[in-house]
Amino acid sequence: IARSRKEYWGIFYSAAGGGVLIALMSLFKIYLGTKIDNHFWRSIAEGLNYGIGFMLIFVLHGTVATKQPAMTASTIAAAVERNDGKRAVNQKLAQLLVDVFRSQGVAVFGNMFVAATLALLITLFYGLYHGTPLLNDAQIRYQLKAIDPAGPTLWYAAIAGVWLFCSGIISGFFDNRCDYLNLRMRLRHHPLLKRLLPQRARNWFADYWHRNYGSLVGNVCFGMLLGMTGWFGHLLGLPLDIRHVAFSSANVGYTVASGGLGLWVFIRSIVFVLMIGGVNLLVSFSITLWVALRSRETKIDGWWQIIRYAWLQVKQNPRSLFLPPQENTENAPATEGDAEK
Numbered sequence: 227i228a229r230s231r232k233e234y235w236g237i238f239y240s241a242a243g244g245g246v247l248i249a250l251m252s253l254f255k256i257y258l259g260t261k262i263d264n265h266f267w268r269s270i271a272e273g274l275n276y277g278i279g280f281m282l283i284f285v286l287h288g289t290v291a292t293k294q295p296a297m298t299a300s301t302i303a304a305a306v307e308r309n310d311g312k313r314a315v316n317q318k319l320a321q322l323l324v325d326v327f328r329s330q331g332v333a334v335f336g337n338m339f340v341a342a343t344l345a346l347l348i349t350l351f352y353g354l355y356h357g358t359p360l361l362n363d364a365q366i367r368y369q370l371k372a373i374d375p376a377g378p379t380l381w382y383a384a385i386a387g388v389w390l391f392c393s394g395i396i397s398g399f400f401d402n403r404c405d406y407l408n409l410r411m412r413l414r415h416h417p418l419l420k421r422l423l424p425q426r427a428r429n430w431f432a433d434y435w436h437r438n439y440g441s442l443v444g445n446v447c448f449g450m451l452l453g454m455t456g457w458f459g460h461l462l463g464l465p466l467d468i469r470h471v472a473f474s475s476a477n478v479g480y481t482v483a484s485g486g487l488g489l490w491v492f493i494r495s496i497v498f499v500l501m502i503g504g505v506n507l508l509v510s511f512s513i514t515l516w517v518a519l520r521s522r523e524t525k526i527d528g529w530w531q532i533i534r535y536a537w538l539q540v541k542q543n544p545r546s547l548f549l550p551p552q553e554n555t556e557n558a559p560a561t562e563g564d565a566e567k
Contacts, residue, residue: 241336273453345479
């Protein structure tokens with residue numbers, strides 16, 4: 227949650243790095259669709275593409291914007307002050323929601339802007355080099371239909387939001403299991419690792435896996451959930467699939483550049499992608515916040531009052547919704563004028 231300019235731009239650059247890999251993952255997913263006809267094996271390959279890509283983004287300290295709610299919702303629940311009735315202090319929660327919205331917004335922008343821009347550039351260079359568009363007419367029509375909110379797109383986005391929540395639960399489970407099994411000490415004293423690695427390298431390896439085991443496993447599981455959803459829908463004859471904001475923005479870049487569809491189609495498609503992102507975030511954030519509050523036996527006393535406080539803060543300083551404060555004054559000492567007030 228960015229409360230200073232340094233944290234704000236740190237999130238943007240991290241999300242931009244994630245956007246680069248997301249654009250490449252999206253391109254590889256399109257490639258897999260042209261090479262693998264069997265629905266099951268294509269779903270496995272797409273799931274591995276997602277999972278390994280998410281894991282690589284994590285290792286390289288990139289950010290996938292839609293995975294933030296699993297963290298921010300828990301942070302909100304932990305930061306909630308409780309009185310004797312165990313009810314949240316609304317003003318503090320309202321300020322925290324504004325901070326979360328600003329942080330989530332810059333992360334989504336970083337993912338979308340870089341993923342869509344890189345997709346446009348890749349498609350243009352491909353067309354110049356090969357003399358043919360990257361996507362054919364059937365693929366262009368499919369991609370445009372995939373983001374059209376008039377169809378089941380937003381329902382698919384909600385399913386992706388549920389999987390985002392589940393990935394956070396999975397990560398937490400494996401983090402707890404890692405502590406319970408004392409994975410660090412097991413790896414440090416593993417007989418095979420003692421033969422393969424010197425002590426310093428073995429200690430680093432053990433510490434890294436102990437700290438990141440849950441996140442790495444959670445990313446792989448999240449990718450497989452995304453990849454396999456469409457196959458289960460096909461198998462059961464149910465409307466099951468996923469739509470993810472970052473991948474959809476990359477697909478828009480590939481589609482618009484391949485078809486030469488123009489600025490209006492691009493703008494309209496970006497609006498559709500933002501709707502997908504809104505559903506992704508709303509579903510995952512709502513479920514995670516509900517679970518986090520229940521786990522702490524905390525209640526929020528009236529959402530309308532919280533929204534009212536948040537609106538008053540935004541009305542007083544509109545730029546705070548999109549840009550961080552000039553400096554982080556949260557822990558700064560009060561000035562003489564402030565003390566007199």
